[in-house]
Amino acid sequence: MEILQSEIVHAELRAATLHASLTDVSMESMNFLNQVADTYPDAISFAAGRPYEGFYDVARLHAYLRTFCDHLRDERHMSETEVARALFQYGATKGIITDLVARGLAVDEGIEADPAGVVVTVGCQEAMFLVLRALRADDSDALLAPIPAYVGLTGAALLADMPVLPVRTGDTGIDLDDLVVQLRRARAEGRRVRACYVTPDFANPAGVSLPLADRQRLLDIAATEDLLLLEDNAYGLLTDAAGRPPTLKALDQRQQVVYLGSFAKTAMPGARVGYVVADQRVTGVNGETSLLADELAKLKSMLTVNTAPIAQAVIGGKLLDHGCSLVAANRRETEVYQRNLRQVLDGLTRRLGHRHDITWNAPTGGFFIVLSLPFTVDDDLLAHAARRYGVLFTPMHHFYGASGGFRQLRLSISTLTPDRIEEGLDRLAALLDERLNARNGAGNGEPLSGGTS
Amino acid sequence: MEILQSEIVHAELRAATLHASLTDVSMESMNFLNQVADTYPDAISFAAGRPYEGFYDVARLHAYLRTFCDHLRDERHMSETEVARALFQYGATKGIITDLVARGLAVDEGIEADPAGVVVTVGCQEAMFLVLRALRADDSDALLAPIPAYVGLTGAALLADMPVLPVRTGDTGIDLDDLVVQLRRARAEGRRVRACYVTPDFANPAGVSLPLADRQRLLDIAATEDLLLLEDNAYGLLTDAAGRPPTLKALDQRQQVVYLGSFAKTAMPGARVGYVVADQRVTGVNGETSLLADELAKLKSMLTVNTAPIAQAVIGGKLLDHGCSLVAANRRETEVYQRNLRQVLDGLTRRLGHRHDITWNAPTGGFFIVLSLPFTVDDDLLAHAARRYGVLFTPMHHFYGASGGFRQLRLSISTLTPDRIEEGLDRLAALLDERLNARNGAGNGEPLSGGTS
Structure with a gap:
């Protein structure tokens, strides 16, 4: 030719x-x-x-790595060869610190998360994209989110071709009456509303927090309306105020809440480590079931393969140095x-x-x-x-x-x-x-x- | 309500x-x-x-980090505070080792890459997704790729909703006659063919390599047909065979080639660091221009924000320890x-x-x-x-x-x-x-x- x-x-x-x-x-x-x-x-x-x-100090990075390697040797009984492999080689798609993340959630938030429902991600940003990518199957799919919205959420939705339908924000966070109005309007227009994104604690950018009664009511709405909630909690631990209400995930009895976690504000942005707790059951065409976390891991294997084990080791070391409490850290x-x-x-x-x-x-x-x-x-x-x-x-x-x-x-x-x-x-x-x-x-x-x- | x-x-x-x-x-x-x-x-x-x-050894991780921090102090004249900030804090979306990546490409591949055209990614996998996401604007868009195909490419295309149109593979890689046939057929069917993916060196899975004459002809086809080439080179350096032909990117005189790089095989998978050289000009609606790398960085800011500076520091340290030559390393x-x-x-x-x-x-x-x-x-x-x-x-x-x-x-x-x-x-x-x-x-x-x- x-x-x-x-x-x-x-x-x-x-x-x-x-x-x-x-x-x-x-x-x-x-x-x-x-x-x-x-x-x-x-x-x-x-x-x-x-x-x-x-308080940043490069010496701490070395110390965190050493703590995590000691943990692999002492608690997971790994040989030197296995420790080196864990840090240098490809690793499990869901991550190598899912157990430490779960321990941290129990200690700081009273959330009982099964490590099998956790996926460690490249910052919370990748977690948001994975969830939206999984939920966005066709042009009728849409996400509800209170406006003003965090630009990371808006960006992840753009990348996933997922339209964001705005819900009003009041003085204490998402306006629940407006949520129901917008949800029903969207459905009446033929939209399939896949979830509502919400940041109940010290939201970026509005700074507002949702009172306990509203959290309960939001969960009730989610159950009644069969609506998944995506809870972003990047800032919740950063307060000394007594009586902070429990997270939605801690209150959740029906697996209505997918929990988006970040270590950027509580450990360091430079590790780019976040996570998602997605313990929802997914039923396949032949009746077989998996966890939503497993489905997100499949997507992750095609997006970033796994979160850098070296970065996970740094975060794991910091968690271990403080009894897995980021409040303490x-x-x-x-x-x-x-x-x-x-x-x-x-x-x-x-x-x-x-x-x-x-x-x-x-x-x-x-x-x-x-x-x-x-x-x-x-x-x-x-x-x-x-x-x-x-x-x-x-x-x-x-x-x-x-x-x-x-x-x-x-x-x-x-x-x-x-x-x-x-x-x-x-x-x-x-x-x-x-x-x-x-x-x-x-x-x-x-x-x-x-x-x- | x-x-x-x-x-x-x-x-x-x-x-x-x-x-x-x-x-x-x-x-x-x-x-x-x-x-x-x-x-x-x-x-x-x-x-x-x-x-x-x-040859994996955890002590090397610490050494690489120290080498990179010394580089920040000595060559970039950073204070201790700035060094700590570079590793712990959010960093430039395109990465903090774009200059070292460019030096490595010059030393090992004879590729003259402007660091401004480089984006450091979470492994080569994220680079593939970013490029496909950028190029996939509507349902008519498609990618050509020789079959058998690397599963990472197939996966990234699935995530980006980008159909992959198969091109035959011969004994020495992509069948160039079939490439032209498939390209013209796709266009006749109303497809907008955004690029052709190709792995000229020791491709996964076929192991085949494209001879020099075919590389030249592929570049000519790309120019004639106005076709972007996505060159994946994860394995090219791993040979002692004399006379390995230059990469497409080294031969490219028209910015027809987007170069996808990986450090998984030449440094370590556990850092999850790869990169893309995307020095193509992009013209905006008002005639303003940018580099494709800048557009990919915008998408990356909404996907993973930036590649973990800690992981980049490890790769940067390894590069520096070997004069930026991965052949030597x-x-x-x-x-x-x-x-x-x-x-x-x-x-x-x-x-x-x-x-x-x-x-x-x-x-x-x-x-x-x-x-x-x-x-x-x-x-x-x-x-x-x-x-x-x-x-x-x-x-x-x-x-x-x-x-x-x-x-x-x-x-x-x-x-x-x-x-x-x-x-x-x-x-x-x-x-x-x-x-x-x-x-x-x-x-x-x-x-x-x-x-x-």
Whole structure:
């Protein structure tokens, strides 16, 4: 067969021919926010949702690895050859620390998880994608999720071609009346609603937490409506508040809840280890049954094969060093987060407490506070804040897919020191002062306390 | 709104409502093969495609980490705080060792890759998924791939809902005449063929390699037909044969080749680190351009966020310890693979050389040899081989999606010692003897050498 020799041209792809997620508005959001942060690296950032890094120490990595290897030798009776193989070679698709993850859930959350129902994933992000990929079989499938939504959830849904149908968020999390309305509406439109995603504890970005009675009612709705719940709990342990209500998974008696776990905030993001508890029964065409975890593992074998055993060993070592309690492992970090949270809340009260048109919520844990303002909080305002005042935050509209949140901003408290918080709040107050004055005409606004930097 | 309290029932999912990949024949294949291996752990396995593990040593992990941290301090001038942050915290989506990957490609392959065109991935498996996900925009999109195909490619395509259109494989790899036929047929049927996947060096499972002239012609076809090539090179370096032809990417002058790289066989599977070189230009709707690597990074940010910096540090350390040459890093391992390959080929000749109805190919590198037999090689035969003879191999039909390969089996040589190889070949020969005798009627078959164990 003869092939005509063409002139040498460079291959070119058109973005319009690539997967639709690449041109979705949420990708633009991420890009814009990263760009602002990169352009103003010295700005005081209330934007970054990263964990506190003041206690990071490379020597600990070596120590965690040694702890885990000792565990393999002493508790799993492995020879040196077997220990080396466990870390260097391909490993079980579900992971090599499913038992330690289960022990941790029992110790910290009172969740009794069978290790067979656990899949260790490349961060919680892969867990979200695996669950959505498994549940997305045809074009009628859809997911319910409270808006504002975590961008990781939105992204995973885009990659899985799974539409997200918004549910309203109230002052204490998902609006359960609206959930039922949206569920029934979706079904009436011919949608197959596969699940509802929910973050009951200190949700990103809203910072809100669901009261116990609402958790019970949400589980009842799930049972009545035959609705799977995807519970994301990245922040639940990061509080010293007494009486935190149990997770949905701890309350779940009917396997209605798939539990999405992260070690990014409670151990370290750099291991990229998360997990999913998926103990639901799946019935095959011939009546045989498996666990949803086994089905997710099949998908994982085709996506990342297994989570790096070396990374699992680091997390396993950290768990073992603290009796599998991440509450115990995070006492110092939790102190920092709680101190920062109180300092920002107190600082907002001192600076803005007299303004009745500016409000904010008061979470008792996690990383996030939401401020509501009497003017538009758009990307221009963020760019102006960065350039003129050297302070960063996240306009909430980025979590609404451009459908709301236009007068709100998110403050993240996780990475700052006390000095930077005071200075940052001064800068933020100066920005708000300027904007309120501009809105009211120069000199007519109520003065805000705090000067520019 | 009132919710009726239902009786407590356990949530149950039906497999038929889950993503179609979960019930695909290839998933059954993987399960069956794993099950046989698990049931007969003491069988001599010519089935496992894992790398040789005789040189694994946990102390090396610590050493690699230290080497990489020294590199961050000395060459990137990072403070202790910055080094700790680089390993513990979220990192750049494209990875923190893109420069070392590019140096390695220059040293070992003569590929001049701009680090900006590299994305470090969670094994080569994630790289395949990301590329297919990016290229799969609507139902008309399809991928060409030579059959028999690597199960990882088949799996990634299933997850991305990307149909794989088969191209014939000849004695030296992809059949280029058939490639053009299949490409034109697909286009005539209204398909948008996004790329052709190809493994020019010691392909899994066929073991074959593409001659230089065919590589040039394949690149010409790609240019003429405006076809992207996805080059997978997991095994290319694992040979001592002189005169290995350059990779497609090294020959590529038009950015027609997306290069898929793995460190699983050349460093260790347990880090789960691979990469993709995607230096193609992508043109946006407003005429702005980016690299395909940037688009893949956007998808990765929604799939795994970034590849574990801790795992990248281990691979980075190994690269640095050997001047970024994986050829140098694998001298001992390559000796083992080459010795095993020759021993298996010699052993086959000694035992089966007189049988003109049994043939096999003779790769000069990689892990795989394919045997063609005068009878059916199905899963029953494998189960029988495992139970009766204590020897494992892989029926080739598993790589054809049940559309061919019914009289072939794959032998993998990577994990065995010389003694086990001799014993394993004796067992295999005894099995073939039994089967040939049964086929010809008892006592009528030509005798094979080698006794049962």
